[in-house]
Each structure stands twice: as structure tokens, then as C-alpha cells.
Amino acid sequence: MSLNPMQRRAVMATEGPLLVLAGAGSGKTTVLIRRIENLMRFGRGSDCNLVPRDINEDMIKALKTRTGRCEEYAQVLPVSPWQILAITFTNKAADELKARLEASLGEAALDIWACTFHSACVRMLRRDADRLGFSKSFTIYDTQDSVSLIKQIFKDKNIDDKKLSPKQILSVISKAKTANRTAEEYYREAQSSDDLLMQKVSEIYSEYSRRMKSADSMDFDDLLLYTVRLLQGNEDVRDYWQNRFKYVLIDEYQDTNFLQYLFASLVTGRENNICVVGDDDQSIYKFRGATIENILGFEDNYENCRTIRLEQNYRSTGHILAAANSVISNNYGRKGKNLWTEKGNGELVTVYCCDNERDEGQYVAGQIIAMNRDGDNFRDFAVLYRMNAQSNSIEYALKRNGIPYRIIGGTRFFDRAEVKDVLAYMNVSAAPNDDLRLERIINMPPRGIGAKTVDTARSIAVQTGKSLFEIISAADRYPELARSATRLMQFGEMIRSFAAFAENNGTDAIYDEIVEKTGYLTYLEGKNTPEDTARAENVKELKTSVLTYMEESGDETLDGYLANIALYTDLDNYDSDSDAVTLMTVHSSKGLEFKTVFVTGMEETIFPGMSSLTSQEDLEEERRLCYVAITRAKTKLFLLCARQRLIFGRTNANRVSRFIDEIPEEHVHKYIPRGYGYSEPGFDYYSPRTAGDYYEYTPVKTRTEQRTQERSAYTPPARKAAPAQITLEPGERVTHKAFGPGTVSKLTPMGGDFLVEINFDGAGPKKLMLRAAGQFITK
DNA sequence: CGCACCACAATTTTT
């Protein structure tokens, strides 16, 4: 009832292939949810001729009074929850979907597969990975791991990494995988071609694959590639999943790659009940292999496809939408769509040209303070930029003005060296043959096993075709290793003990065991530098993550935990509850919305970026990115540029972004000095130094300056309804599951939650959000 | 083993 006609059509068209072109802010998620509800309640009732088309409220009422029943008449083969597969791109989106489905459908929602491509693949592979030469408890490599592995291969094969960078090789390999080419196939192809680079890469790809297999590991691309192969090569497996999933839904379809397209078509059964939702104008991940052709060609790939456009925007006011529409209309390769709103024009878009990047920051800070004074919360603001390097000047200004902010992106908690070390121990305990991770920890904390020893051991491993773990476990059998044999075997013994311990203990106990027996924490704490103290904190924080996972999933297994965090990103950590301004790249902002948005660095060579200026295709992607940025704003939009900008240690004078000039004048308020950049002379020049814009200066540190000191670590994602609430009072003695006993020192209400400060006897003072941490605290 | 020093390069990154 609350849907508009187009949304309703998208919900009710249950049968066959359906393409939903959903503009920004058009209620896409609502449609997805209502569609699933509809499937479960009425099956195909809304999309077949067994139920009268023109059924209306009166008829329903009549039916109800006459028979006392109603719903049954409109029901045709209602769908069971486990027959639905809903794929999203981020864990966050998946969690949100799950939460909203659970809210409206209750328990039943738990059986719906609402997950990311990658986690869907993991679930399928856990069932049948043995058919592909992996164990069912294979581990997952992240990009860093993959790079390290390539580097190792370079070393072993004496390849000069000056000429070919590991990252480049990896991206070629990734492209090959995305094009559904296994190492063997790619190798064969390369042999019969005269492309020397390809031949070289194919050798590395083969070796990489071999080592991944012997480490029983898959990288992100492998998860998809192997799943696709599993489905393509095994009729019984394919039948199993196709019979199971009667209805497949895919969100953000514009960002899928070729493999994901294959995956989607392979899990979709004969009835072709596949519904994809996306917006070709928001396709911004071409550089990661996304092919916009998937969405542009959907109607050709699926016969009898129906297409529905959602163009009514519920997010932004008129001028903002007009700006977005006119910018994107300069692109050629698009389906064509025009957003409209019933909201009225709203405020004009502000275009403001600053002197330099510091003024830009100050302008943003000044505006935020003014609007905050008028009643806006800090969480109503987002500052967007094209690249992370731009964040520093903004941070500086915000800090200086005492504005709370949070940065999305940058180094993930799970990417930090110390966290990866402990995780490597956990991984190796589950899979000792993981050479890469074994090497990572073999001398961490230092235990007298030097680089030379490891080199020797590894070369023996390569020669004998055994794993590093096997070599070091029998180190006394190799005379070359005689000198460190004892230490090596001791280490091997320790790993074996962890593996045995892991057999019959929960993940939290395994964590404790590892941290204790390796002395890793003691080692960090003993160094007594602020950096190492911060690292120690992060290691302790990891326990919180373990406990949170166990709590939320009810899964105690090490494999489960490791797979879960391998697929976890920083964005999942984003908690909109705390009252702070959000800083992030335009890419990370996709899918979010804010009352007020500042887009900084609207200059040629920044946005559009330097390397997009030469290619039409890349420029169009930048334009889509700009479209994404603009459509994040609900009521106020600021587009900022600076006539001089210090970036990467150099000062540049850039012209105003062409995207600004693509917005018709009637939608903007321009403050640009005369004779500057592209613009017409004659606009007002507003000095950014207006009284009241500046605030007392206090020395502050920006992110990069304080990285190691204040890494805010891992915050458990705020999911589901709050667990049983605990009430605390200052002065009270409590015990935290990870940090031990302590005294409550302070309670501060914050965003419907409480910030609790506890002085832990062992771990020192800590600030925790009650809603998230309460479950770990006992009195 | 750990540190100091230097050269080098830097879009964007849902997994």
C-alpha cells in the first residue's frame, strides 16, 4: 500500500527475468524487501492469471466477510524462505536486509540466504570444495596475503620485481580469473600466443595457483571462480542448487563482473526467476573488474525480460536532483533515466571556490558549526573526496574546531600487522600447511629463527615438494638446518599443540591459548613504546571480535570465524549512531545518505582525476562517480574547489571541475572569484574569511600523525535489537569478558545509548558503548 | 636482531 505504482510492479512481477533500474534514493531496498515478503506470502499469486488482475480493496473486504478468509485466495505456490537467494555486495547491506526481513517476517526470515556473492560462494564451497582439490575447511587469502605470495614466488624464481610489480601481476591474474580462466587454461592460451608478458604471467599464475592449493587457500576471485567451476562441472551440484533456489535476487547489479554474472546464471533455475536491481548511472567499479555491460545487456541475455524503472526519488530536493540529472546526462553509454521528486525545489546547490585546501577545510568546518548551532547533528554531515590523500586538510580543520568526525576507509582493523599476526597463528593452527602465514609468524615474536634459516627451509620445501611446516617439523633430518633445528622443531611442536587444542575448543579459548603460549602480548607490552601499546590494544580488541562473532552467529568453530573476518570490511563497521561528521571517499559513500553533503576537490585532475582525462570511458566513470556524490545529499549540497591545492607535497593550480559547469546556473549559487577557471566572469567573490568562521586554534594531530596512537580499532557492528540490557552506575565493580575486572568511572548518554568508561584493573581505562559491549559485561 | 637511513611512489577498493 505504501508503494508507488512502479515499485508495486517491481514487487509483483515475480516470474521470469526482471530488470529493475533503480535510481538513487528510489526506495530500492524497500522494493527488495517487499518483493521477498510478497513471494513468501503469495508466491506467484500477483503474477499469474489465477488471481484476478483487478482485485481491489472492496472485493477483498467482501471475500473476507463472506468466507472469513482472504489471503488464501491470492496465494499460488507460496515460496519457502530457503528457496530465496538474495545477493548484495557488502556485508553491511546483507545484514541490513536480514534485519529488515526479520523485522517483518519474523523467524522465517532466518532461512533466507541474504548474503554477499563471496559468502554465498563460501557456503557452497564448504559443501563441495573437495571436488576441486581443496578441503572443506579451506582458508581465505586477502589481497595483502596474495601480494606476499606473489613476492615470494618472485624471490624463489629470481624474478626482478623492478620490471614487473607484484601488484600488476596480481591484477592481470585477477582479470584472467574474472574472465573465467583457470591457471591451466590461461597457461595453455599463453603458450600458443606470442605475447611474452602473458607467458610470463601465466607461469606465475600457475605457480600461484599451485601454492594456493597446497596451502588449502582461496583468494577472493578464487571463491567465485571455483564456485562457477563447481557448478559448471558437476551436474548434480548444479541441480541441487538450482532446485533449491526458486527465486534469485541480485542487488547493485551494475557492479557485478563477468564471473558474478556466470554465478548468477548458474544458480538460477530453469524458470529463470532472476531479478536484478541496479543503476547503470552508479556503476563506479570498473577498475575492479565490474562490467557495466552486465546491466546494459541484461535484457539481451535473458529472453522475455521485463524492465521497470524506479525514477521517483525520495531522498533529495529538486535543485540537487536537477544537478545530478544534468551532470549524468552528459554520458553516452546509459539506459537513460530521469529522477524526479515531489519534494519541491529546496535550496540551491552551493558552489564555493576556496583559496587553497586549508580554506576548503575551514569553510567546511565553519558551515558545519553554523548549522550545528541551528540544530543539525554532526551525524547529518558527510564530507566526500575523490582520494584518501585529501582527507588530511579536512581532518585538520575539523579537529581544530572541535568537531567530532569519523573516517571510513583507510587501514582496516583486520589489516593491521599485529592483528594479522595473531590471525595467522589461528589460521596456521587450522591449516599448518599454509606456508605464507607460517612464515609470517615463524619469528614473531622473535624466537631466534632468522631470515637465512627460513630461506634455507623454504628452498628445501620447494625442492622436496613438501610444505614448510613439514620441513621444520623434521628439521633435524636436514644438515643445512642443523644449527636452528631445535628452535624450528620447538616452533613446529607449538603449532601442533595449537592444532590439537583447536580440535576441541572454542575460538575464544584458542585465541587465549595462542596469545599466552606465544607470549605475543607480553612481547608487545614489554617494548613500552606508545606504538606497541596501541598494537597490544588491538590484539586485545581482537578478542572482542571473536566474542562478538561467537555471540552473534552461535558458531564456535575456528573456520567459521576466520572465513567471517576474511570477508569483513571497514564499511561494515560504520556505525551511524554516534554523533560525528563522516569523512570518506565518494566510492565508500555509495548507498548512504546525509542531510548535508560537502564534495571537496571539485577540480580538474582531482575530480575528474588525472588519469581519466584522456579516455572517454574513464571520464564517464568519473561522471557517474560525481553523480553518486551529488545524490547522497538530502537537503544541502556544497561543491567545493580550491584555486591552489597542496597534494603529495606539491602545490597545483587546477581549473574548476567540468562537472560544475555541467550544472545549469539556475540550480546553483556560485561563489567564484572573477576570471577563475572555466566560469563566466561576474560572480560574487566571497572571502572565506568571514567573521565567526574561525575558531580558536588548538594544536591537533590528524589521522596520519597519530595513526599508531589512536587507531580506534574494531567496533562490533551494531546489529539486531540490543541484547539484554545491563544497567550500570559509576563506581560499580564489573567484569568484562575480555578485559577482566574493573570499576565503572563514568556514564555518558550518547545517541540513545551510553558511553561507559571503565577503569580495568588489568587493561587500564576503556571507553565502551553499552549497547554493543553490554553483553560482555557482568556485575 | 633491530635500528637508522634512503629511495620511491602515491586514484578509487563493496570482497
Next chain:
DNA sequence: TTGTGGTGCG
């Protein structure tokens, strides 16, 4: 400007 990776020395 900044982080990173390599090298060489005590």
C-alpha cells in the same frame, strides 16, 4: 607529504 620497502651497520 606520507607510508613503504630495501640495505647496511653495530
